[in-house]
Amino acid sequence: VGNRPVVPKDWWVEDLCELEIDLYKRVIMSIKTQAVISHEVIGEALKAFALKRLPGFSKGMIPNGDTAKFRSTVDTIVWLLPADKCSVSCSFLLKLLKAAIFMDSGERAKRELVRRIGQQLEEASVNDLLIRAPEGETARYDVDTVQQIVEEFLMQEQNAEIESTAAHELQEVRRPGILSDASKLMVAKLVDGYLAEIAKDPNLPLSKFVDLAELVSGFSRPAHDGLYRAIDMYLKEHPGISKSERKRICRLMDCKKLSVDACMHAVQNERLPLRVVVQCIPRQLKVSNNQHRRRLGCCGHSGGAQGPQGELASLRLGNGVGASERNGGDSKGSIDKAAINKMKGLLMSKKIFTKLWSSKSGQGENSGSDSSGSSGSANPEEAKSTPSRNRRHSVS
Numbered sequence: 001v002g003n004r005p006v007v008p009k010d011w012w013v014e015d016l017c018e019l020e021i022d023l024y025k026r027v028i029m030s031i032k033t034q035a036v037i038s039h040e041v042i043g044e045a046l047k048a049f050a051l052k053r054l055p056g057f058s059k060g061m062i063p064n065g066d067t068a069k070f071r072s073t074v075d076t077i078v079w080l081l082p083a084d085k086c087s088v089s090c091s092f093l094l095k096l097l098k099a100a101i102f103m104d105s106g107e108r109a110k111r112e113l114v115r116r117i118g119q120q121l122e123e124a125s126v127n128d129l130l131i132r133a134p135e136g137e138t139a140r141y142d143v144d145t146v147q148q149i150v151e152e153f154l155m156q157e158q159n160a161e162i163e164s165t166a167a168h169e170l171q172e173v174r175r176p177g178i179l180s181d182a183s184k185l186m187v188a189k190l191v192d193g194y195l196a197e198i199a200k201d202p203n204l205p206l207s208k209f210v211d212l213a214e215l216v217s218g219f220s221r222p223a224h225d226g227l228y229r230a231i232d233m234y235l236k237e238h239p240g241i242s243k244s245e246r247k248r249i250c251r252l253m254d255c256k257k258l259s260v261d262a263c264m265h266a267v268q269n270e271r272l273p274l275r276v277v278v279q280c281i282p283r284q285l286k287v288s289n290n291q292h293r294r295r296l297g298c299c300g301h302s303g304g305a306q307g308p309q310g311e312l313a314s315l316r317l318g319n320g321v322g323a324s325e326r327n328g329g330d331s332k333g334s335i336d337k338a339a340i341n342k343m344k345g346l347l348m349s350k351k352i353f354t355k356l357w358s359s360k361s362g363q364g365e366n367s368g369s370d371s372s373g374s375s376g377s378a379n380p381e382e383a384k385s386t387p388s389r390n391r392r393h394s395v396s
Helices: 021-034 039-053 067-080 090-102 107-119 143-158 181-198 206-215 225-237 243-250 260-267 274-301 308-318 321-326 331-365 368-375 380-384
Strands: 160-164 170-174
Touching: 021 039, 021 067, 039 067, 039 090, 067 090, 067 107, 090 107, 107 143, 143 181, 143 206, 181 206, 181 225, 206 225, 206 243, 225 243, 225 260, 260 274
Parallel strands: none
Antiparallel strands: 160 170
16 A cells, blocks of 8 residues: 655645635634644744735735735734744734834734844844835834844843732842843844944934844844944944034943954954044954964974064064065965065054043143143154044045
């Protein structure tokens, strides 16, 4: 006897999509009550129904036509969602939320979607969060709704239960946080990417950018490169903000957590406040110096008579010429020379900014005669390096 073909568990999903909305609602409710079908299958059935009844839903587009009918469809799907948060994807929930906002669904449906999205926010993508702002607003994206979603995500750390005590009194009992460090890191990176996208909007107020970034500021992140990219994008698209506003937005990031490439970019970025640039220079110098020492160490062990310290001394004295000669003028010598030249440039930048800060503090503390005396320094190199601010340029 041949094996019987296996019937898929969701064989009925496509057939139910042909039913009218009221009858479909009663059938799904009956299936949920009997508890014989898993929540995942019911979620797939709701997704198939949305794709069938809401044209353009798969692409995140809002259907045109009978708005009342589409609104009723969205509200019904939200009402039928299974309680299990893994029953539907976060992307599907965000598409439902976009449709509910556009078609002006009830506040209850939108609040339910925001709550459920917040519970699985780590699954979302930046494109999923790009919700168009309602008509009549100058901003391009609905940042307030995304902020509510992030707040719902954070509420899981403060989830409370209401229990009845022996005296029949209601008491709030706090449960330990259920958010993992991995989830927090994923959401932090998601918010950084979202900030970089909405920063391109010239009508985005600084307060909304800062408020959203501060929500995840407590999450431990190994690097702040994504946040730096978002800040730099905002400064680029909003050149008219004040000096205090630039300082406010730059306080969101930790310069000690920037990568080598990000530090190099920041040192040459004319849009950043001078204090931020100065904070990036020591780290860049330290990393570059360590890399150069490792490179010299490899050269010393490869057959040179001198050790790493001797190589470093000769390179400093000869500006890299001795290394090139010992290596026969090969590519390794040119790499060392280029590294030293880069180090010289960074050291000169540090010297310039140190002079700027010292002269700035001198003007605030000393008298006019002291200032005139310091300006007549006998060191020609320091006199040449005065206009340092004009030498900085952006490589964005």
